[in-house]
Amino acid sequence: MKLRKIITYVLLILGSGVMLFPFIWMISTSLKPPMEIFTLDIIPENLTLDNYKKVFEESLFLKWFINSIIVAIITTISVLFFDTLVGYIIAKFNFIGRGALFLLILSTLMVPTEMLIIPWYMMSSDLGWTDSYWGILFPGLMTGFGVFLMKQYMEQIPDDLLNAARIDGMNEFAIFFKVAMPQVWPAMSALGIFTFLSNWNAFLWPLIVIESPDLRTLPVGLSFFSSGEAESQWHLIMTGATISVIPLIIVFIFLQRHIIKGITLTGMK
Structure with missing residues (x-):
């Protein structure tokens, strides 16, 4: 041993x-x-420490950092609300086509992101969303994975608990906010972490939809140091990357327990 x-x-x-x-x-x-x-x-x-000084002086690094924070926070809040709400409805309400709707949502997980880029861009262009925060945000405001995770966890809430709230006179939104959501907080925490990390690291879609330098997110902005706009400056690339992982490290240190629990929950019914 x-x-x-x-x-x-x-x-x-x-x-x-x-x-x-x-x-x-x-x-x-x-x-x-x-x-x-x-x-x-x-x-x-x-x-x-000159590299850290140059990163802020020779680029819009601070602006890119703020853009990534805005995008990651807004998409995380949206996903937590809408995915939890849809998961609650599918798990706790009986209606015609419920199973088919859930399968349709799950089927979106099988479509590679690269195949969605052209429809997203055409939609953004038609609606005038290109080169804007909204253009970056809209593809990530809801996710099929989040609906799947929350639906699986919502099924563990006893129906008697929800029925007792209805007998007490609570409306469905009040039941959702005050009864259901507190029961699934661990799953919501895990979903929030996954969503924040994925949007913080997003590169391909922001690269395509954004043209203005001041609207770039951090991953796209870091490519400035190795693109045709400037010579490859590896010391600045590594410096920017080091700064960019600080929020992720902080999130992981404080919420690692929920990350592990979220990985476990994805395989549970």
């Missing part, structure tokens, strides 16, 4: 090292002057 534990811990440490090495290398490169970025030293010989 001791030998097995030793082997297990050795494998876990090695695996953790492999996973952490790119992150450590990113931080190390962000602290190196341009002359040293291609050296193999983990600890920079000439430690500098």
Whole structure:
């Protein structure tokens, strides 16, 4: 048993090292002057913070950061409300076509995002949403995954609890907000984390729908340092990437328990 534990811990440490090495290398490169970025030293010989200063002075990094925060927060709030509401309706109301509707929603999970880009762009262009916050936001305001997750969790709420609220005179929206939602808070927390992370890291759709530099989100803005608009500046790319992961690390540290629970819930009925 001791030998097995030793082997297990050795494998876990090695695996953790492999996973952490790119992150450590990113931080190390962000602290190196341009002359040293291609050296193999983990600890920079000439430690500098000039890269962090240049990122803010030579680009619209702060604006891109704020844009990503706005997009991630709005889409997360929208997904939490609408996906939870739809999941509640499908789980707790009997109506004709309920099963077919749920299958239709699940079928959207099988469609690759790349296949939706052209319809999204045509819709944005027709409605005048290109190059705007709304153009970035609308594809992520509801998700099939969120509906699936919340529906599965809503089914665990006893019907007697909801019926007791109806007998007490509460309307359906009050039952949803005051009775159902508090029962599914762990699942909502997990869904909120997943939604925030996916929208924070979104690249392809914002790249296509946004033209103005001041409306870029952070992943798209970071590509500025390696695009035709400027020479590839790896020290600034790594610096921007280091700053961009700070909100994700904070979210993970405080809510990692809900992330693990959310992964578990996706396979439960």
